[in-house]
Amino acid sequence: MMQNLFVLVDCNNFYVSCERVFEPRLQTRPVVVVSGVGGCALARSNEAKKLGIMMSQPYFEWEQVAVKNNIKVLTPNFSLYADMSNRVMRSLTEFSEKRQVYSIDECFLDITYSYTEGNLFDFGSKIKQKIQKEVGIPVSVGISITKTLAKATNEYAKVHIDCDDVAVAIHKDEIDDLLHKTTIEDVWGIGRQTATKLHISGIHTAHDFANQNGETIQKTYGGGFYDTWLELRGTQSTRDISELRSPKRSIMHTRTYGEALYLFDDLLSCVASHASECGRRLRARKLIASFVTVFIKTNRFVDRDRRYTGEITVGMQEPSSDTKEISKTAIRALRMIFKKGYIYKKVGLILSGLIPESEQQLSVIGHQSDKRGENIRLMKAVDMLNDTYGHGTIRLALEGMNSKRDHYQPSHLRSLRFTTRWDEIKQVK
DNA sequence: TCTGGGGTCCTAGGACCC
DNA sequence: TCTGGGGTCCTAGGACCC
Numbered sequence: 176m177m178q179n180l181f182v183l184v185d186c187n188n189f190y191v192s193c194e195r196v197f198e199p200r201l202q203t204r205p206v207v208v209v210s211g212v213g214g215c216a217l218a219r220s221n222e223a224k225k226l227g228i229m230m231s232q233p234y235f236e237w238e239q240v241a242v243k244n245n246i247k248v249l250t251p252n253f254s255l256y257a258d259m260s261n262r263v264m265r266s267l268t269e270f271s272e273k274r275q276v277y278s279i280d281e282c283f284l285d286i287t288y289s290y291t292e293g294n295l296f297d298f299g300s301k302i303k304q305k306i307q308k309e310v311g312i313p314v315s316v317g318i319s320i321t322k323t324l325a326k327a328t329n330e331y332a333k334v335h336i337d338c339d340d341v342a343v344a345i346h347k348d349e350i351d352d353l354l355h356k357t358t359i360e361d362v363w364g365i366g367r368q369t370a371t372k373l374h375i376s377g378i379h380t381a382h383d384f385a386n387q388n389g390e391t392i393q394k395t396y397g398g399g400f401y402d403t404w405l406e407l408r409g410t411q412s413t414r415d416i417s418e419l420r421s422p423k424r425s426i427m428h429t430r431t432y433g434e435a436l437y438l439f440d441d442l443l444s445c446v447a448s449h450a451s452e453c454g455r456r457l458r459a460r461k462l463i464a465s466f467v468t469v470f471i472k473t474n475r476f477v478d479r480d481r482r483y484t485g486e487i488t489v490g491m492q493e494p495s496s497d498t499k500e501i502s503k504t505a506i507r508a509l510r511m512i513f514k515k516g517y518i519y520k521k522v523g524l525i526l527s528g529l530i531p532e533s534e535q536q537l538s539v540i541g542h543q544s545d546k547r548g549e550n551i552r553l554m555k556a557v558d559m560l561n562d563t564y565g566h567g568t569i570r571l572a573l574e575g576m577n578s579k580r581d582h583y584q585p586s587h588l589r590s591l592r593f594t595t596r597w598d599e600i601k602q603v604k
Numbered sequence: 605t606c607t608g609g610g611g612t613c614c615t616a617g618g619a620c621c622c
Numbered sequence: 623t624c625t626g627g628g629g630t631c632c633t634a635g636g637a638c639c640c
Contacts, residue, residue, distance in 0.1 A: 189640095210608035217608075217640095233607035251608095278640050366638045399614060399638085427610060476607065488633080523609090 178345070179411050180295075180318065182284040183325040184267060184302060186260075187313045187333070187340070189280035190218035193259045194249060196311040197593045197601055205246045209234055212588070217251060250588040258594045262310045270302055283322055299341035315340040319350070323406035326363040327353055327381060350409060354382035364403040369396060381407055423460065428452045429470075429523030436519040439509075442471055446505045448574040449524035454498035457526060458558055463494040463535055465528025467501060469508040472521040485512030494530055497550045498557070501526070 186192060190208040195201045205222035209215060215231045216223075226244055228237045234248070241248060260279045267274060273285035290298065299316035306314050317329025324344060331353060332342035344353045360370040362381050378384050384392075385407040393401040402412035428449045436442055446469060457464055470486035489508040491500060505524055557569050591599035 213606055215608055231608080235606045238606090280640080364638070368637060397614065397637095424612070425610090429609060431608065433606095474607090486634080521608095525610095 177287065179287045179320050180285070180290055180345075181320070181322050181325040182270070182286055182299070182302070183277075183317045183322070183329045184263075184282045184284065184306070185315050185317075185329050185333075186263060186280035187315055188218050188220055189260075189312070190251060190256055191220045191223075192312045193256050194252070194590055195220075196259070197255075197590065201247055205244055206249065207241070207246055208249050208251050211250055214250075248588065249590060252590045252592060254592045254595045255590065259310065259312065263306055263312055263314070266306055266309050267302070269305070270298075283325065295343045295345065296341060299343065300339070303340055313340065316342070318343045318345070319353075320345060320409050321406040321411050323363050323403055323412075324350065324353070324409065327357045327361070327407075330361055331356065351382070354385055354407065355380055357381035359384055362403060362407065364399065369400065372396070423462070423529060425525050425527040425529065426453050426456050426460075426462075426464070427523060427525040428456075429521065431521045432519075436522070437515075437517065439513055439515075442509060442513060442519060442522060443506060444574055445522040446509050446524060447502050448570070449522065450502035450505050451498050451570055451574060453524055453526050454496060454501050454554070455558060455561070457496045457501075457529075458554060461532045462529045463496045463532055464491065464501065464526035465494045465530065466490055466526070467504045467508060468523075468525035468527065469505050469512065470521075470523050470525075471509070471512060471519050472523075473517050474520045477518075481517070483514060483517045485514065487512050488525075488527070490528075494528065494535065496532065497547075497554055499550070 191201075191206045194206060194208070201220075203222075204220075205226060206220040207216050207223045207228060208218040210217055213234050215233050216228055216237075217231075219228050219230070223246060226237075226240055226246070228240065228246075234241075240246070256279060263280075264274070264276050264282055267282055267284065271284040271286050271289050273287075273289070275283040275285075277283055286298075295318050299318055302316050303314055306312055315329050315333045317325045317327070317332055319325040319328045328342045328344045331344075332338040332340050335342070344350045357380060359365055359373050359379055359381060360367070362384065365373070365384075373379075373384065378387065385404065387404065389401060389404055392404045405412045430445070430449070432445070436445065450467075453464075466488050468486065468488040470484065472484045473482050475482065487508050489504055489511075491504050495501070560569050591601070593599060593601045
């Protein structure tokens with residue numbers, strides 16, 4: 176039987192690396208990209224990691240460290256990252272036709288059939304060099320016989336400096352060694368909760384886990400973990416790994432607000448602006464939605480008796496991408512979950528039951544479908560104007576005009592959109 | 605004072621059917 | 623006086639990922 180071969184290419188400290196491509200002065204300085212002003216750490220340069228800043232750690236906990244060590248703190252520039260990601264992924268097509276873009280900074284290549292001869296380590300190095308040269312982003316490469324093992328191999332390459340960011344684990348002894356050196360929480364698919372349970376059972380490494388009884392794993396931890404168990408043992412699981420993954424299942428927009436929201440009307444304008452944003456993304460993908468989920472949450476760090484989460488999913492009258500319909504449904508949902516007396520911090524909206532626009536049922540005849548045609552033209556006009564003149568130029572009256580809750584992205588900490596905006600292109604003096 | 609946002613999948617339990 | 627069992631679908635919530 177032929178052995179499968181998977182490559183995982185993972186960009187190192189991706190957001191930070193993108194920033195450094197366009198601002199070489201940041202090359203030697205510790206850099207952290209945070210989720211927003213006063214937010215959590217999303218990406219850290221190696222220097223910042225060494226200073227002890229943890230992933231997702233809130234800014235106020237490391238503010239002192241940042242000041243003392245002259246850390247450059249940036250808010251994210253997602254249009255830049257998305258564009259850089261596309262460049263990386265495009266460069267990778269040369270190495271395999273079977274490619275799965277797993278996230279903005281990770282890509283699996285299935286080279287089972289395309290890879291014929293030569294040293295796999297050299298193959299990995301070639302990938303690394305090409306991406307560095309063409310895009311300027313440093314990557315790590317892990318190669319093994321299942322995707323879960325390729326993930327672990329990649330992690331190994333990142334941690335062990337002598338690997339030079341490339342590692343291969345194909346033969347039994349190599350895989351055994353890898354499993355011994357991989358702690359259980361570093362296994363792909365095993366998070367904090369499960370890791371805690373496993374530690375209690377005396378399972379501390381990937382090797383311990385792989386040597387459990389499969390049936391016990393399935394019974395105790397569930398089917399998802401059985402897949403992980405199989406993959407660590409070198410058997411490809413049934414998890415779908417093809418490029419042709421199912422299309423998007425949901426679209427969501429959520430926000431944590433700086434100020435306290437306690438009136439129904441406060442939440443109403445949040446929900447309305449989420450509806451607009453979700454509608455815009457929906458239309459950009461030429462989809463219509465069947466269900467709207469609304470949730471409202473109080474501060475999760477507050478005492479239990481002051482905490483509340485309301486969440487409900489409501490069907491649309493008919494699937495649609497019309498912001499007004501989405502908003503109407505969302506407000507109906509909000510009425511069902513709103514409780515007076517709580518201080519809300521987070522409001523979100525999720526659209527699901529997504530269907531291609533082209534499959535819309537023409538359910539109603541007469542004036543209603545005329546009206547629908549009118550609405551579709553209206554939404555197109557709104558999207559066009561907002562694309563041209565900026566988000567929020569045209570919005571629903573409910574979203575409010577002068578609200579502090581406007582979708583204001585503080586841009587003074589954000590780098591320029593070098594690759595997607597002519598007026599922000601990098602200038603050479 | 606301060607603690608992100610956008611996703612997917614699995615499971616348990618209830619409703620309902622035959 | 624007794625009160626099956628299997629299957630499916632839906633929902634809420636949890637766990638995990640980046």
